[in-house]
Amino acid sequence: MARLRQLVQHPWVLGLTGVLLVLLIWTLATSLKLVDPLFLPSPSSVLAAGRSQAVQGLLWADLVASVGRVLAGFALSAVVALPLGIAMGTSTVINRLLEPLMGLIRYMPAPAFIPLLIIYFGLGELPKILLIFIGTLFFNTLMIMDAVKFVPRELVETALTLGGRTSQVLLRVITPCIAPQVIDAYRINMAAAWNLVIVAELVAATEGLGRRISLAQRFLRTDEIFLGLIVIGLIGLVIDLGFRLVMRRACAWAN
Amino acid sequence: MQLRVDQVDKSFGTGRNRKLVLDQISFSVNTGEFVALVGSSGSGKSTIMRLVAGLDRPTAGVISIDGSPVRGPGSDRGMVFQKYSLYPWLTAAQNVAFGMELQRLNRREIRERTSYFLEVVGLADAARRLPRELSGGMQQRVAIARALAAQPRVLLLDEPFGALDLQIRESMQEFMHDLWQRTGLTALLITHDLEEALLLAGEVHILAPNPGRIVRTVAVDLDRSDLRHLRVSREFLDLREELARCLRGLDPQLSPTP
Ligand SMILES: Nc1ncnc2c1ncn2[C@@H]1O[C@H](COP(=O)(O)OP(=O)(O)O)[C@@H](O)[C@H]1O
Ligand SMILES: [Mg+2]
Numbered sequence: 001m002a003r004l005r006q007l008v009q010h011p012w013v014l015g016l017t018g019v020l021l022v023l024l025i026w027t028l029a030t031s032l033k034l035v036d037p038l039f040l041p042s043p044s045s046v047l048a049a050g051r052s053q054a055v056q057g058l059l060w061a062d063l064v065a066s067v068g069r070v071l072a073g074f075a076l077s078a079v080v081a082l083p084l085g086i087a088m089g090t091s092t093v094i095n096r097l098l099e100p101l102m103g104l105i106r107y108m109p110a111p112a113f114i115p116l117l118i119i120y121f122g123l124g125e126l127p128k129i130l131l132i133f134i135g136t137l138f139f140n141t142l143m144i145m146d147a148v149k150f151v152p153r154e155l156v157e158t159a160l161t162l163g164g165r166t167s168q169v170l171l172r173v174i175t176p177c178i179a180p181q182v183i184d185a186y187r188i189n190m191a192a193a194w195n196l197v198i199v200a201e202l203v204a205a206t207e208g209l210g211r212r213i214s215l216a217q218r219f220l221r222t223d224e225i226f227l228g229l230i231v232i233g234l235i236g237l238v239i240d241l242g243f244r245l246v247m248r249r250a251c252a253w254a255n
Numbered sequence: 256m257q258l259r260v261d262q263v264d265k266s267f268g269t270g271r272n273r274k275l276v277l278d279q280i281s282f283s284v285n286t287g288e289f290v291a292l293v294g295s296s297g298s299g300k301s302t303i304m305r306l307v308a309g310l311d312r313p314t315a316g317v318i319s320i321d322g323s324p325v326r327g328p329g330s331d332r333g334m335v336f337q338k339y340s341l342y343p344w345l346t347a348a349q350n351v352a353f354g355m356e357l358q359r360l361n362r363r364e365i366r367e368r369t370s371y372f373l374e375v376v377g378l379a380d381a382a383r384r385l386p387r388e389l390s391g392g393m394q395q396r397v398a399i400a401r402a403l404a405a406q407p408r409v410l411l412l413d414e415p416f417g418a419l420d421l422q423i424r425e426s427m428q429e430f431m432h433d434l435w436q437r438t439g440l441t442a443l444l445i446t447h448d449l450e451e452a453l454l455l456a457g458e459v460h461i462l463a464p465n466p467g468r469i470v471r472t473v474a475v476d477l478d479r480s481d482l483r484h485l486r487v488s489r490e491f492l493d494l495r496e497e498l499a500r501c502l503r504g505l506d507p508q509l510s511p512t513p
Contacts, residue, residue, distance in 0.1 A: 152339040157310050158398075162354030162405045163330030172357070176344050253344040253385050 041223035049223040065208040066197050067235065069125065073132025074193045078186055081140035086174060089148025102138050110135030111199050118204065128200040135196045136189045147181035148174060180247060180254040187243035194236050256321060256408045256441065258284040263316030265302055276302050278466040284409060284443050289435055291444040291456035295506055299467025300445040304413045307443065308334050330358060333407030337414040340398035341386040347397045348373060348382040354405030372400040392423040403440065410442040428454055429482050449498055453491065454482055461498060463505040471501060
């Protein structure tokens with residue numbers, strides 16, 4: 001009994017139970033034919049669709065295309081947001097200059113930029129990468145700016161009284177101090193990047209997980225739609241866990 | 256070395272919100288001296304410290320070191336704050352080394368001086384621990400070691416023991432006195448704790464609030480060979496009581512209504 005309780009208290013056990021429960025209900029519902037298989041394909045047919053796509057090489061190509069776009073667009077956003085957020089958090093002038101602008105653009109839904117991006121850059125990779133960039137830059141920047149504002153004043157001032165110059169304060173005090181929040185901001189906003197790549201591929205793409213889903217819709221292949229959704233979810237989960245791992249490794253002091 | 260604070264005023268805000276916080280503050284600290292400013296909370300103690308550190312500018316008056324006016328923060332005035340005194344992502348040793356690294360001393364010297372100053376504050380064993388693994392008293396000792404390792408000409412202590420439990424605070428006071436005797440450092444201490452000021456400082460300035468101003472200066476000439484004994488000696492208690500009465504009289508909420 002005590003061992004069971006210990007097992008249940010392990011953080012992963014309940015989560016896993018939840019997932020398994022849904023799988024079970026799904027299996028039961030399809031094998032008892034409670035729902036039309038066209039609407040709810042069985043787990044085995046989804047698995048079969050996955051196997052066939054994997055054999056054809058489609059799954060891998062779609063994965064590489066989508067993940068590549070997300071990583072390129074998000075890396076660009078992360079690299080720009082870091083100095084920009086720090087600048088907005090430390091300089092009153094830059095803050096007053098940019099914050100209203102960012103507050104405004106932030107409320108423009110990124111997918112609404114797709115037509116414009118297509119007109120400007122056509123249907124290639126660039127507009128998709130830029131969409132992810134636009135869609136995550138402002139959130140990344142504003143979250144980093146907030147982190148900078150919460151750096152205790154004493155930490156900065158101590159460095160100054162130890163003979164530190166402004167550049168040293170930025171690099172050796174502010175940057176390490178906000179590292180945990182920056183990693184967390186990236187982790188959270190990564191989800192938005194995933195949403196956007198799928199949206200972009202639904203609109204215009206020759207390959208990618210979103211593209212595969214929209215094709216599947218045309219042929220009423222719900223098994224392939226389910227496959228796409230599950231793969232997207234799994235990759236998101238892996239990326240999320242990756243960020244958590246980096247956080248645990250690099251920012252042990254903050255736990 | 257002489258630190259001089261000369262007729263310094265400081266006000267915050269503008270127009271109708273303007274508030275005078277410091278009014279004609281003057282005092283000085285010479286090499287080897289330990290000087291304390293005592294006042295109730297809100298009397299402008301931290302404001303004085305920030306002006307001396309160069310983290311803020313006086314509205315009027317001059318602060319100078321050996322005749323040259325203070326224009327900004329610098330490593331000649333090391334500061335120890337009450338809160339957030341250590342970098343939480345650095346170990347104790349890395350914290351001590353931090354100032355020397357900012358000043359780009361060579362590696363060997365940094366290593367030697369780091370272990371020397373950890374030794375001085377009695378924390379050689381804690382070198383590789385993170386701040387959160389240290390007690391409050393140990394953290395403040397690391398902060399003091401870090402400030403000293405950067406070779407300041409005067410050490411600025413803003414309620415450095417204010418957040419500690421009473422017992423730890425007493426042992427830290429003894430530690431600080433011992434350190435002062437051993438290293439011959441020069442210090443300006445700010446505290447609301449009269450006992451602390453009298454134990455440590457050769458000169459104590461009493462600060463009245465609203466606006467902050469020095470109302471009394473006492474040269475404390477006591478036998479400090481045994482602080483534990485001094486704390487309960489007649490002479491010490493009398494002086495403390497007299498000054499405490501003076502401090503109480505400055506606070507309108509505490510003085511008896513006539
Ligand atoms: N940056 C500031 N802007 C406005 N008022 C301030 C500022 N800093 C301090 N004050 C005011 O100055 C007074 C003295 O503050 P402080 O020096 O922190 O006192 P103490 O350290 O003695 O408790 C307080 O009334 C505080 O509100
Ligand atoms: Mg204060």
